[in-house]
Amino acid sequence: MAREPGVGGDQVEGRRAVHELLRAGRRSVRTVYVSSSAVDEPLVREIVDLAGSNARVVAPDKLEHYARTDAHQGVVAIAAPLRAADFDELIARDDAFLVALDGVTDPRNLGAIIRSAETAGASGIVVGRHRAAHVTPAVTKAAAGAVEHVPIALVGGIPNALERARRAGCWTVGLDDGGDTSLFDFDLADQRIVLVLGAEGRGLARLTRERCDMLVRIPVHGHVPSLNVAAAATLACHEVARRRHK
């Protein structure tokens, strides 16, 4: 049997991300490396306390050696990888609020999207098994702990996943500069929903666009024609949250 590619997430970098990894306690943590130059900062002291016997204070250059981003803030944790969520379970939930990413490749964008989705109360993230960025250390840093809480499902392809979501009763809503409806006028936000975002630069692939029940656009009022994909995801997720909680 072919080995299932995992979600990743086994190396977590950055203070908020490692703090939340330890606080949430959802997966086992092997070692938390802390730079001796950072150990007196308040959040870092809490991290050392939470990590207990797994904490190892090391020299700054040693930490640089372990780190795989330049934004580690003096803290790197090694943990059990994240477990992929079951896509069919995610789409079956009564309150399904999913964010499907069709080829987002930049790790900071992926991490920022996971963080914004989690703060909006999204029930899951859906990424393509092969084409998307997985949860690298740069993703964990940008997600600031959100990967501990929001389930991430891997699917064979986004168009096929959208078809399954529709059959399960979810509305599939693509973010697209050419969408007919403004994000702020669309009234499906209190339904079970899958928001779909395309790759940086090229947007939604044709087949993905065709599988969406509707396409919504974010109104722009300047000269630059579009938002960054993480900014678009933030607006869309929090618009759903605003309508669900008003």
Add this chain to the structure above:
Amino acid sequence: MAREPGVGGDQVEGRRAVHELLRAGRRSVRTVYVSSSAVDEPLVREIVDLAGSNARVVAPDKLEHYARTDAHQGVVAIAAPLRAADFDELIARDDAFLVALDGVTDPRNLGAIIRSAETAGASGIVVGRHRAAHVTPAVTKAAAGAVEHVPIALVGGIPNALERARRAGCWTVGLDDGGDTSLFDFDLADQRIVLVLGAEGRGLARLTRERCDMLVRIPVHGHVPSLNVAAAATLACHEVARRRHK
């Protein structure tokens, strides 16, 4: 007389950013370096056409040598620096819609904020002369051309600038996790306004917070307690836009 530190922006990297630099035509462009490996991409071909005799196709390793980010996408332009906007002119405008940044240091966050502000129709960005990130190549890349359109003012300190803005008749609204009012309930958006965002991690400085007429929070519905500063700026700017244009 001491030399005024400029806004920066003289090196522009990334396809969208360089395309918009040339299309907008607001400042002189000395040279546009294009990697020979990128020259056949549609947007790059347009860049070469727009740059005319200033375009120089170079080998990929030569371009790496000129580039100061790893996200240049094969295009680096050298241009006249951006000119700082006059803060007093910005706060005197009838439609003033400013975004003041109190110590945002990450270039990608700064660039993303400028892009989101521009797409929301903001009339200017305000940054501290000494403490903030200025417009580096990484900022131009993340701003995707927005720096060509949205004026950027440098001020001695954000608290003092907020005081001047208030005296000029603007409302000063800080984004703060502990704010009394939800972003989605605050009704000043059609007034002249300065949105104020704090540094990554620590948020608004005490003195800045005290100078705000009101503090608004972004409602969160998960476990992660706050949004990334660029995500918060995106939501706040587009909430103002939504109310101004409805």
